[in-house]
Amino acid sequence: MNVLIGVSGGIAAYKAADLVSRLVGRGHGVRVVMTAGATRFVGPITFEALSGHPVMLDALATAAADPTSSVEHVAWAKWTDVALVAPMTANTLARLACGLADDALSTVMLALPARVPCLVAPAMNTAMWEHPAVVRNLRWLRELDRYEVIPPVSKRLACGDVGMGGLADVDTLVDAVEAAAQRVSPGAPSAP
Numbered sequence: 626m627n628v629l630i631g632v633s634g635g636i637a638a639y640k641a642a643d644l645v646s647r648l649v650g651r652g653h654g655v656r657v658v659m660t661a662g663a664t665r666f667v668g669p670i671t672f673e674a675l676s677g678h679p680v681m682l683d684a685l686a687t688a689a690a691d692p693t694s695s696v697e698h699v700a701w702a703k704w705t706d707v708a709l710v711a712p713m714t715a716n717t718l719a720r721l722a723c724g725l726a727d728d729a730l731s732t733v734m735l736a737l738p739a740r741v742p743c744l745v746a747p748a749m750n751t752a753m754w755e756h757p758a759v760v761r762n763l764r765w766l767r768e769l770d771r772y773e774v775i776p777p778v779s780k781r782l783a784c785g786d787v788g789m790g791g792l793a794d795v796d797t798l799v800d801a802v803e804a805a806a807q808r809v810s811p812g813a814p815s816a817p
């Protein structure tokens with residue numbers, strides 16, 4: 626199964642490295658798209674080493690540098706069987722809820738064929754999670770009927786607060802990816 630992992634710029638971005646490692650270990654093909662913010666937390670080289678593929682950072686820059694890959698975001702979208710954004714920041718949530726395509730991650734997510742399950746795992750500080758704008762954006766996202774939300778968990782957060790907003794466990798994320806794949810292709814092996 627081909628899994629596209631989107632990583633946005635939250636403190637839990639480092640957990641995406643474990644996620645990618647686990648998915649690769651289970652036999653899946655994995656490609657990673659990072660926001661510019663995510664690269665401030667974890668270097669792309671980590672994901673390139675773990676996935677064995679280049680990381681997509683800036684679709685326009687890639688197209689300018691190599692005309693043969695000018696529709697790379699569409700090619701990556703067509704390659705994908707299941708997509709998961711983890712962690713999904715409040716900012717990336719706003720992008721996806723509004724249908725913006727102003728970076729590589731949001732552009733690829735919009736280009737995904739309708740058959741591809743799109744999972745998102747929000748993670749943020751509790752006050753951010755409870756902010757009316759975030760609550761509204763999450764409602765807008767759900768209303769699109771295009772995204773499956775893997776809810777955050779209540780825990781001690783990196784900022785020291787205890788409350789809702791922690792990224793779901795990596796086990797939960799792996800299970801959700803494989804369950805989504807089974808729904809689309811019942812009977813298919815969960816890992817090639």
Ligand SMILES: Cc1cc2nc3c(=O)[nH]c(=O)nc-3n(C[C@H](O)[C@H](O)[C@H](O)COP(=O)(O)O)c2cc1C
Nearest residue numbers: 633634635636660662663714715716717748749750
């Ligand atoms: C140390 C630190 C940790 C952060 N953690 C989060 C987080 O967990 N969730 C979140 O929504 N934003 C978090 N932010 C804010 C985002 O990095 C910021 O909103 C950024 O613009 C997100 O951009 P992106 O969604 O394009 O990656 C954090 C910022 C800093 C400085």
